[in-house]
Amino acid sequence: MSMPMYVSPEQVMKDRADYARKGIARGRSAAAVSYADGIVLCAENPSSTLRKVSEIYDRMAFAGVGKYNEFDSLRIAGVRQADLRGYNYSREDVDARSLANWYAQILGQTFTHEMKPMEVEILVAEIGPERDQSQMFHILYDGTVVDEHDFTVLGGEAESIAERLGASWSAGQDLGPALRSVVDALAGPDRTLASGDLEVAVLAYGNGRRAFRRLADADVDALLAD
Amino acid sequence: MAGDRRATMGHIISHRSIEKVFPADRHSGVAIAGAAGPAMEMVKLFQLQLEHYEKVEGSTLSLDGKANQLSQMVRGHLPIAMQGMAVVPLFAGFDLARKAGRIFQYDVTGGRYEETNFATTGSGGMLASTVIKVGFSEDMTSGAAIDLAIDALFRAADDDSATGGPDLVRGIYPTVATITAEGFERVADSDVASRFASLAERLTTQAPVGAETTDDRGDI
Numbered sequence: 001m002s003m004p005m006y007v008s009p010e011q012v013m014k015d016r017a018d019y020a021r022k023g024i025a026r027g028r029s030a031a032a033v034s035y036a037d038g039i040v041l042c043a044e045n046p047s048s049t050l051r052k053v054s055e056i057y058d059r060m061a062f063a064g065v066g067k068y069n070e071f072d073s074l075r076i077a078g079v080r081q082a083d084l085r086g087y088n089y090s091r092e093d094v095d096a097r098s099l100a101n102w103y104a105q106i107l108g109q110t111f112t113h114e115m116k117p118m119e120v121e122i123l124v125a126e127i128g129p130e131r132d133q134s135q136m137f138h139i140l141y142d143g144t145v146v147d148e149h150d151f152t153v154l155g156g157e158a159e160s161i162a163e164r165l166g167a168s169w170s171a172g173q174d175l176g177p178a179l180r181s182v183v184d185a186l187a188g189p190d191r192t193l194a195s196g197d198l199e200v201a202v203l204a205y206g207n208g209r210r211a212f213r214r215l216a217d218a219d220v221d222a223l224l225a226d
Numbered sequence: 227m228a229g230d231r232r233a234t235m236g237h238i239i240s241h242r243s244i245e246k247v248f249p250a251d252r253h254s255g256v257a258i259a260g261a262a263g264p265a266m267e268m269v270k271l272f273q274l275q276l277e278h279y280e281k282v283e284g285s286t287l288s289l290d291g292k293a294n295q296l297s298q299m300v301r302g303h304l305p306i307a308m309q310g311m312a313v314v315p316l317f318a319g320f321d322l323a324r325k326a327g328r329i330f331q332y333d334v335t336g337g338r339y340e341e342t343n344f345a346t347t348g349s350g351g352m353l354a355s356t357v358i359k360v361g362f363s364e365d366m367t368s369g370a371a372i373d374l375a376i377d378a379l380f381r382a383a384d385d386d387s388a389t390g391g392p393d394l395v396r397g398i399y400p401t402v403a404t405i406t407a408e409g410f411e412r413v414a415d416s417d418v419a420s421r422f423a424s425l426a427e428r429l430t431t432q433a434p435v436g437a438e439t440t441d442d443r444g445d446i
Contacts, residue, residue, distance in 0.1 A: 055281050079281045087274050 016117045020141035023119025024066040025156025029186060030123070032063060033151035033169060034134040035178035038127045038204035038211065042182045045199040053201045055212035057082040057094050059127045061203050065155045066120035066141070074103060074122060096126030100137030100145055108143025117141050121154040127203045127211055153185075161185050175202065176226040183224060195220035227255045227318055228375035228402040230350070230383060232390025233262050242393060246348075247401040249410040251276040254292055254319025255403055259348030261311035268299055268313055289321040293330045293338055301336025314347050320405050327405060350382030350389035357381045368404055372413060375402060376421050392422045 030043035030052055041063050043052040052071075053063045056078050064071025078099055086094045103122060111117045124137045136148040146152070151169055153162045168181035179200065187193045195217040203211045215223070229246035232239060241262075248269050250256045256272060258265035275295055280286045287295070296317050303313055317330040330338055331345040343362055346355040357378040366374065379400050383391035392399050399422060402413040 051284060054284065076282050079278065083274055083278045083281075087270070 013112075016111060017142060020111075020117040020119050021156070024121055024141065027065050027067075027155065029153060029155025029157050029161055030063045030065050031151065031153045031161060031165060031182050031186060032061075032123055032125050032136055033165065033178050033182055034136075034149065034171075035173045035175055037175065037206065038202055039125050039134050039136070040175060040178050040182065040200065040202045041123075041125060042179065042186065043199045044186050044193060044197055046197055048199075051199065053199050053214075055079075055201075055210065056099070056124070057086065058091060058209050059129075059203060059211045060094070060096050060099070061125045061201060061212050063123040063125070063154060064120055065122075067118070070118045071120040071122055074106070074118075074120065077106075078103065078124070092129075096124045096135050096137055100124045100139060100147075103137075103139050104143045104145045106143075107139060107141060111142040121158075123152060123154055125203060127205065131205060151182075157188075160188070164188070175204075176223045179220070179223050180226075195224065227257050227316070227405065228372075228379055228400055229257050229348075230379050230390040230400045231393070231398050232383075232388065234388045237387075239390075242390065242396065243398045245401055247403055248273070249403070250292065250296075250317065250319070251280070251286065252409045253286075253322060253405065253407075254289065254317065255405050255410050256296065257316040257318075257347065258313065259315070259351070260307075260313040264303060264306060264311055265313040265315070268303065268315065272296055272299060286322075288323060289319045289328055292319065293317050293328075293340075296330075297332060297336045297338040299336075300332050300334070304335055307334045316345055316347050318345075318405060320407055320409075322407070325407070346378075348389070350379075350386035353382040353385055353389075354378035368406075372402055372404070372418075373421055373425070376400065376418065377425060380422070380425060392419070 028044035032039055032041040041053045041061055043063060045052050050068060052065060053061065054075055056062045060082065062075050062078060064075060081102060082094045082099060103124065107118055118141055120141060122139050126135045128134065134149060136152045138146040138148060138152045138154065151165055153165060165181060165185035168184065183193050183198065198220060200215040200220050202213055202215065204213065205211065207213050227247050231243050233241035233244040244262065247255060247257045250273055256269055258269060272295065276287060276292060296315060300313065300315065307313065312334045314334060315332055319328060321328050329341045329345045331341055331347065332338055344358045358374055361374045361377065380391060383389040399415050399418040402418050404411050404413065
């Protein structure tokens with residue numbers, strides 16, 4: 001009878017983390033920044049049908065990078081969770097913090113108990129009932145939650161993009177300058193990104209109950225050209 | 227779409243300012259008649275279903291799809307309807323594919339009937355539909371259509387005790403909404419109030435129908 005080989009838990013976790021990070025680094029990044037009228041979410045995504053950024057609830061949006069089928073099933077589960085909570089209780093009882101915790105539980109459980117971790121990084125962004133209460137919860141493949149107020153970047157190159165974004169971001173920007181700084185940060189010094197390479201959406205006050213709006217390529221072009 | 231504001235419990239008026247016309251989503255609306263509790267629950271669930279579909283799929287249901295969904299909900303309600311708590315909604319919306327407004331009527335079994343020009347539901351529905359039938363023309367402007375709907379509700383309230391008329395003392399007026407390519411939009415209460423005022427003026431300058439049975443003031 002053969003004994004199963006002993007592998008230390010540290011090694012198992014490290015291998016899984018490496019695996020997940022590698023998967024995430026293969027895809028393009030996404031970023032979200034707060035601006036004067038809410039939050040703008042921008043993902044590098046040449047597809048115009050497979051979405052990385054989408055609506056979750058009245059004032060909440062979702063962004064995911066990594067393996068498409070994995071973050072898309074998380075997105076759908078999140079929409080269901082939010083809609084059920086709003087139906088059972090009240091629309092105002094649906095909040096990003098609790099959804100982010102729920103996502104963190106799922107990702108954490110999968111990371112420790114399953115053979116394969118999810119190769120995703122996701123974002124739950126919310127504009128508060130009053131202005132300047134934007135919250136962004138950045139959730140990693142292992143269930144780690146990071147909360148941000150000003151901006152956050154998802155993906156393999158997050159660190160260098162966040163560095164560039166930190167240099168150009170300032171509080172209370174209009175949509176145009178905010179979007180330009182995100183796009184420049186995503187592109188880096190050696191590339192330029194056109195509207196066709198991007199997926200852009202906003203959570204903005206003034207959009208009514210459902211604050212989420214996608215921006216068409218023409219709108220993105222106009223904002224980038226300003 | 228227009229609806230009065232009265233809820234009754236037997237012969238008692240249980241609520242004076244209930245809403246019966248709701249947006250279903252951006253380009254459609256739903257109006258309810260029947261048992262208030264189940265009807266409002268049905269609207270809430272219907273709105274949720276449409277929004278949930280839109281968010282999950284990234285696109286809205288077709289207008290036929292929405293009408294069908296509501297039909298299934300009415301059919302599912304049949305056992306409770308048989309116990310006396312029927313819900314009979316109206317559904318109307320702007321069909322973005324056909325570029326036209328469309329109206330759907332239902333029965334308690336979930337039967338779905340598309341109407342070409344107008345539809346009514348509820349206890350005063352027959353009365354209202356007669357008024358609309360007489361006054362309707364295909365080329366009406368939205369203002370004329372609102373006036374006709376208001377007239378129909380007023381006449382229905384005149385003869386049906388479960389339909390409420392305009393409440394001038396409390397400032398409660400029927401809910402009126404238009405649905406166009408731009409979406410569902412409620413007509414402001416002030417606009418509805420002034421349309422009622424001109425209707426009342428028109429009616430008092432004419433000899434009101436049934437005036438010989440009213441007292442000296444000639445109130446309707």
